[in-house]
Every structure is written in structure tokens, then in C-alpha cells.
Amino acid sequence: MLAVVPPPVTVRVPAKVNLHLAIGDLREDGYHDLVTVFQALSLTDEVTVAVTDEPGLEVFGEGEGSVPTDATNLAWRAAQELATYAGRPEGADPKVRIVLRKGIPVAGGMAGGSADAAATLVGLASLWKLDVTRDELAAIAGKLGSDVPFALYGGTALGTGRGEQLVPVLSRHTFHWVLAFDSEGLSTPKVFKELDRLRADGNPPRIGSHTPVVEALASGDPRQLALLLGNDLQAAAVSLRPGLRRTLRAGVNAGALAGCVSGSGPTCAFLCADAQAAVEVAAELSGAGVCRTVRVAHGPVPGARLVGGDDAPRGTPPRVHA
Ligand SMILES: C[C@](O)(CO)[C@H](O)COP(=O)(O)OP(=O)(O)OC[C@H]1O[C@@H](n2ccc(N)nc2=O)[C@H](O)[C@@H]1O
Numbered sequence: 001m002l003a004v005v006p007p008p009v010t011v012r013v014p015a016k017v018n019l020h021l022a023i024g025d026l027r028e029d030g031y032h033d034l035v036t037v038f039q040a041l042s043l044t045d046e047v048t049v050a051v052t053d054e055p056g057l058e059v060f061g062e063g064e065g066s067v068p069t070d071a072t073n074l075a076w077r078a079a080q081e082l083a084t085y086a087g088r089p090e091g092a093d094p095k096v097r098i099v100l101r102k103g104i105p106v107a108g109g110m111a112g113g114s115a116d117a118a119a120t121l122v123g124l125a126s127l128w129k130l131d132v133t134r135d136e137l138a139a140i141a142g143k144l145g146s147d148v149p150f151a152l153y154g155g156t157a158l159g160t161g162r163g164e165q166l167v168p169v170l171s172r173h174t175f176h177w178v179l180a181f182d183s184e185g186l187s188t189p190k191v192f193k194e195l196d197r198l199r200a201d202g203n204p205p206r207i208g209s210h211t212p213v214v215e216a217l218a219s220g221d222p223r224q225l226a227l228l229l230g231n232d233l234q235a236a237a238v239s240l241r242p243g244l245r246r247t248l249r250a251g252v253n254a255g256a257l258a259g260c261v262s263g264s265g266p267t268c269a270f271l272c273a274d275a276q277a278a279v280e281v282a283a284e285l286s287g288a289g290v291c292r293t294v295r296v297a298h299g300p301v302p303g304a305r306l307v308g309g310d311d312a313p314r315g316t317p318p319r320v321h322a
């Protein structure tokens with residue numbers, strides 16, 4: 001019998017920065033309640049999924065050597081979860097090839113692995129022609145990791161719970177960022193543990209309410225937003241990686257309006273007045289010798305999207321094999 005093999009599907013998916021990250025106390029399940037304002041940035045990964053008789057995963061690009069290619073890869077876990085949810089004939093052992101082209105730093109606090117998982121859900125839903133809504137995918141995404149649902153939606157959003165409960169936030173205009181990648185990643189659980197330790201030893205200041213950040217986003221004024229960037233994990237990331245203090249200073253000295261550690265770090269994100277200022281800050285920061293690589297990006301951008309758009313004609317005609 002002839003079977004039509006659908007053409008591969010490619011999905012582009014954004015990194016995130018937390019404009020506001022207020023961490024509550026440690027819960028019994030090992031997570032912390034948090035309140036965060038996410039923004040999706042134009043720094044992206046691309047994920048291609050294809051039907052195959054030789055399932056597997058390949059990684060190219062940023063940090064390729066440090067990303068697992070086995071079943072522990074979050075993208076692979078996403079494929080397994082979706083196959084199970086959809087009741088696929090092959091069960092939780094999907095017959096797919098997943099190729100990750102990474103632009104998002106690995107273990108950088110920008111949700112790179114989460115982005116790949118979200119992109120895999122969107123890509124496979126299309127490849128397998130599943131009748132699932134983005135909200136259904138978000139429920140699966142929340143099981144994979146706290147940051148995965150946001151990568152599906154993108155834009156700017158308020159996250160609560162573990163970070164997986166989202167409501168969109170109005171963000172006027174485009175904000176311009178410079179990102180400083182460090183030479184080595186930081187482990188997210190270790191950074192949360194370090195914050196617990198700092199809190200047990202003393203009383204590090206906690207950032208306040210998210211309301212002013214939401215108002216600044218609605219105003220679209222980067223100068224107003226810059227005064228309000230805040231991250232409770234920053235002290236913990238800096239405690240584990242003291243060199244980040246120098247990086248944060250260097251970004252502001254280079255002309256950024258403000259800087260913060262992105263999520264659990266170690267990437268530092270610098271908000272700039274406009275696109276031109278971002279290019280100038282990036283040039284100066286890359287000469288300062290405080291980080292491995294510098295990138296410019298803007299936000300907000302949409303979440304995981306098929307490359308070419310959902311309605312675009314397919315580039316490759318379907319292959320047919322016996
Ligand atoms: C730091 C952030 O990136 C901010 O957006 C996220 O909170 C982390 O999200 P993530 O990387 O998707 O994290 P998960 O894979 O869900 O959890 C990894 C580990 O981080 C810690 N963790 C994560 C989220 C959360 N609300 N509380 C936590 O304590 C836990 O030790 C957990 O075992």
C-alpha cells in the first residue's frame with residue numbers, strides 16, 4: 001500500500017526575558033510560586049520535525065556540544081508527550097526526526113530548552129495534522145516545564161503559579177535589547193537553591209509588585225520600564241557567578257538604560273533607548289571583555305510559529321513511498 005509521507009515542518013520559536021521575576025517561598029513540591037512578566041525576544045531557535053523510520057534528534061548551532069541528543073532532551077520529551085496525548089499508533093515512541101538549530105544560549109536563563117519543546121509541539125501538531133488548540137498544547141507544555149507554555153504564546157505575558165499560568169499583557173511599541181552571553185551556563189535548580197540559601201541566611205530584598213512594570217509596558221516608554229526591571233534570582237545568580245556584577249556594570253557604562261540577569265542567568269539583558277542605541281551598546285560591550293558573545297534583539301515577538309506561516313504553500317511536494 002502507498003503511504004504519503006508529509007514534508008518536514010519547521011518552527012521558529014523565541015527566547016524569553018523576565019522583565020519582572022518575583023520569587024515566593026519554596027513549595028512542598030520543590031517549586032517556588034512566582035509572579036513574572038515575560039517578554040519574547042527576536043533571538044530564536046528553529047526546530048524541524050520530519051516523519052522517519054530512523055527516529056532521533058540532532059543539534060546544530062549555539063552550544064550544540066552541551067545539548068543532550070537522547071531521550072532527556074526536552075524537545076524529545078515534548079514529542080513523546082504529544083504522541084501519547086494524541087493516541088498515536090506508535091505510542092510514546094514517535095517515529096520522527098527532530099533537528100534543533102539553536103540561537104538561544106544553552107542554560108542561559110532564556111528558556112532555550114523550553115522553546116525547543118514548545119516548537120516541537122507546534123511542529124508535530126502540524127506534521128501529524130492533529131486537531132488541537134494552542135490552549136490544549138499549553139496544558140501539555142506546562143507538564144514539560146514552567147517556561148514551556150510562554151514559548152508557545154510569546155508576546156508579553158504575566159506568569160503566575162510556577163510560571164505556567166499566563167495572561168497576556170498589553171505592550172506598546174517595540175523594546176530594544178542587548179544580550180550578553182556568558183562562557184558557561186548556570187543550572188536553574190542550583191540558582192533557585194542558592195536563593196533559598198541566601199534567604200535562610202539573611203533577608204535579601206525582594207522586588208515589589210508587578211503593577212508598575214505592566215503600566216510601563218502599556219506606556220511603551222523604555223526609560224520608564226528601565227527603572228523597573230527586577231529579578232529576585234539575580235542575587236543568587238551573582239552569588240554563584242560573581243563576574244556578572246562586572247558584566248551588568250559594563251552594559252550600563254556602554255550606554256544601556258538598565259540591565260538585569262535574565263531569569264536564572266547567566267545571560268545579562270540590557271534595555272536600550274532605541275534600535276540604534278542597542279547597536280552602539282552591543283559594539284562597546286563586545287569590546288569590554290566581560291562576556292563570550294553579544295547579540296541585539298527586540299521584543300515582543302510572537303511565540304512558536306511555522307516558518308512560512310500556517311497557510312503558506314509547502315516548499316517541498318509530498319514524497320510517496322511504499
Ligand atoms: C527561572 C525561570 O526561567 C523564570 O521564567 C523559570 O522559573 C524556570 O523555568 P524552567 O527552566 O522551565 O524550570 P522547570 O524545568 O519547570 O524546573 C526546573 C527546576 O527549577 C526550579 N523551579 C522552577 C520553577 C519554579 N517556579 N520554581 C522552582 O523552584 C525547581 O528546582 C525545578 O526542579
Ligand SMILES: Nc1ncnc2c1ncn2[C@@H]1O[C@H](COP(=O)(O)OP(=O)(O)OP(=O)(O)O)[C@@H](O)[C@H]1O
Pocket residue numbers: 066067068072073074075100105106107108109110111112113114116117147185186188263264265
Ligand atoms: N533542547 C534543549 N536545548 C538546550 N538544553 C537542553 C535541551 N533539552 C535539554 N536540555 C538540558 O537542559 C539544560 C538547561 O537548558 P536550557 O537551555 O533550557 O536552560 P535555560 O535557558 O537556562 O532554561 P530556563 O531559562 O527555562 O531556566 C541544559 O544544560 C541541557 O542539559
